[in-house]
Amino acid sequence: MLKVSDIRELIRLLDETSVHELTIETGEVTVTMKKADVTGYIAAPVASALPHESAPAQVVAKAEAPVASAPIAAPTPAEQKPVKEETGFEYIKSPMVGTFYRASSPTVAAYVEVGSKVTPKSVVCIVEAMKLMNEIEADLQGEIVEILAENGHLVEYGQPLFKVKTT
Numbered sequence: 185m186l187k188v189s190d191i192r193e194l195i196r197l198l199d200e201t202s203v204h205e206l207t208i209e210t211g212e213v214t215v216t217m218k219k220a221d222v223t224g225y226i227a228a229p230v231a232s233a234l235p236h237e238s239a240p241a242q243v244v245a246k247a248e249a250p251v252a253s254a255p256i257a258a259p260t261p262a263e264q265k266p267v268k269e270e271t272g273f274e275y276i277k278s279p280m281v282g283t284f285y286r287a288s289s290p291t292v293a294a295y296v297e298v299g300s301k302v303t304p305k306s307v308v309c310i311v312e313a314m315k316l317m318n319e320i321e322a323d324l325q326g327e328i329v330e331i332l333a334e335n336g337h338l339v340e341y342g343q344p345l346f347k348v349k350t351t
Contacts, residue, residue, distance in 0.1 A: 191215065193314060196281060200341060274324050275332075275344040282313035284333040284345065294335075296346070300328045308346055311339060326350040 198206050198217055207216045278284070286294035286309055296308045302322040310317050330347040333339050 190314070193281070197313070200281070272349075273329065274326065274348045274350050276308055276320070276322055276324070276346040276348060278311055278333075278339040278341060278343045278345055279320065280311055280313050280318065281341050282311040282318070282339060284335065284337055284339045285310040285312065285317075286331070286335045288317075296328050296331075298328055298331060302326060302328060302348065309333075320345070322346075322348070324348060324350055 194206065194208065194215075195217060205216070205218045207214065209215075286296075288295075288310060295310075296302060296306070302308060303325050304321065304323050306322045307319045308322050308328075309320050311320055312318070326348040328346055329349050331345075332347060333343065333345045339345065
């Protein structure tokens, strides 16, 4: 069953990509999302999770005039401090919005610690997005100097996760 937070995350991810339409089917619920065509009409079926409704409703929206749209930035959590990138170091950044995990499960050791040596193929963490666990590789060679993200917290696209002294 899709939760409202899952749908919000899907909308945010769709807005950040070049994909124009996305359909998700889970059990009895089908959700179709289309990016707005600001010059005309948009018709998208809206699925219902209620068993007594037999057919999905149609939602039709019309844009009055072409409007330039900018992505809406998610609010920065209060505990997340901005990272000042220093010269002489490289940063491993999040390739997506999601939840940052330092290990594959709570009962195993973290992939890397401060002082760990990494190669371009070294897995350094996991970012969970839409219930998918995405292993993030270092893509560079060096030594982890600082871990910049908190385990279990939301990370944004492009957010620095690790500070690395390259070799």
